[in-house]
Amino acid sequence: MTKTVPPQEGQTPPNADFTPTPAGQSGSGSMRELLRSNLRTSGIYVAFVAIVALFAFLTDGTLLSAGNITNLVLQYSYILVLAIGMVIVIIAGHIDLSVGSVVALTGAVSAVLVIQQGWPWWGGALAAIAVGLAVGAWHGFWVAYVGIPAFIVTLAGMLLFRGLTLQVLDNVSLSPFPAEYREVASGFLNGLLGGYGYDAFTLLIGGVAVAGYAISGWRSRAARVRYGQPVESLALFIAKVIAVGVVVMAFAWQLANARGLPIVLIILGVLAIAYGLITKNTVFGRQVYAIGGNLSAATLSGVKVRAVNFWIFVNMGFLSAVAGIIYSSRSNGAQPAAGEMFELDAIAAAFIGGAAVTGGVGTVVGAMVGGLIMAVMSNGMSLLGVDQSIQSVVKGLVLLLAVAFDVYNKRRAGASR
Known part of the structure; x- marks a missing residue:
């Protein structure tokens, strides 16, 4: 006698006929689902463009000037690096409150070795990365293998590593770094393709x-078509690519007419591409989403939850060290108070960029756009002479609205089932 097992929710019965929905011919329900699933991502891009347009108007175009765009890249790159790691932590359902202290500690270690001990600049950078990996392993051990919530572990880490920073620096600032070290955050690639009055290499990149x-977008769209999933029309896809191309080339043109391509932007671009691929196209990335989306289901599916959680925090320590190197290079020294509130900026970038407070949702690109929104708002308000206290109020309200939007979407999705 054969026992019939009812299909689980969201699964197709084994002997049921299944006809994929032709691309571009999805029913109204499928298209509604497509629009609803993309609302968070699309909304953040629209919001970013609107905020840039608003501050460009209010500052009479100063926001989009070549010099100011270059300064935006240099001043907020380390926050974007932290946002890449933070969004992965949040997708898995955790939080990391220690990254600001780790930025300070890794910068302090590098400064002591390079400035006081005479190490080569790259030796100090490698030592900083080693410290960041060790810090990440420390957090990962307590979270993954002991079972202490990440909030508590990283809160303790915030205090612990801030204290260690004071010990390493003996409570004094160290400066200056050698010129090679400063090039990490303040250097430019310019004139590689000859003199044209602008930097042609930046435009090429x-x-x-x-x-x-x-x-990448075409391949992703083609894959969705093969599996019968709803996709946007070809005209809309082409329009989106053209819009992104115009924005990117306008940005490149401004950089090319300033000082060229910042080295830190190359570092940031490599990290964004690498982690975008890791989160979308690797087993580890899918496991991170699975853990944040449904921990019990991930465990039953054979995901090694402890190992994945451990490496998530090791990765966060690595990126905190990279941010520490960039920040210390940018400030040309190490200070005991370095990195204060950086964790809040990184968390805000992830949530504004579409990460869910309950985990399982978020993208690297979204987190970076969220960080850019915070950067543009801070820079725009500074250009307008807005008081620092008012800037904090505005950024706090933006964060609150972003999380409220996430909660609203979840309630709406639950009510429609």
Whole structure:
């Protein structure tokens, strides 16, 4: 006698006929689901463009000037690096409150070795990364293998590593770094393709980035078509690629007419591409989403939850060290108070960029856009002479609204089932 097992929710019965929905011919319900699933991501891009347009108008175009755009990249790059790691932590359902202290500690270690001990600049950078990996392993052990909530572990880490920073620096600032170290955050690639009155190499890199985006988007769209999933119309896809291309090339043009391509932007671009691929196209990335989406189901599916959680925090320690190197290079020294409130900026970037407070949702690109929104608001308000206290109020309200939007979407989705 054969026992019939009812299909689980969201699964197709084994002997049921299944006909994939033709691309571009989805029913109204499928298209509604497509629009609803993309609302968070699309909304953040629209919000970013609107905020840039608003501050560009209020500052009479100063926000989008070549010099100011270059300064935006240099001043907020370390927050974007932290946001990449933080969004992965949040997707898995955790939080990390210690990254600001780790930025300070890794910068302090690098400064002591390079400035006081005479190490080469790259030796100090490698030592900082080693410290960041050790810190990440420390957090990962307590969270993954002991079972203490990440909030408590990293709160303790915030205090512990801030104290260690004071010990390493003996409560005094150290400066200056050698010129090679300062190039990490303040250097530029300029004139590599000859003199044209602008930096042609920067424009070339911008064109390559646009081409990469178009190819990646086309492959993703083709994959969805093969599996019968709803996709946007071809005209809409082309319009989106053109819009992104115009924005990227305008950005590249401004950089090309300033000081060229910042080295830190190359570092940031490599990290964004690498982690975008890791989260989307690797087993580890899918396991991170599975743990944050449904821990019990992930465990029953054979995901090694402890190992994944451990490496999530090791990765966060690594990226905190990278941010520490960039920040100390940018400030040309190490200070005991370095990195204060950086964790809040990184968390805000992840949530504004579409990460869910309950885990399982978020993207690297979204987190970076969220960080750019915070950067543009801070820079725009500074150009307008807005008091620092008012800036904090505005950023706090934006964060609150972003989380409220996430909660609203979840309630709406639950009510429609």
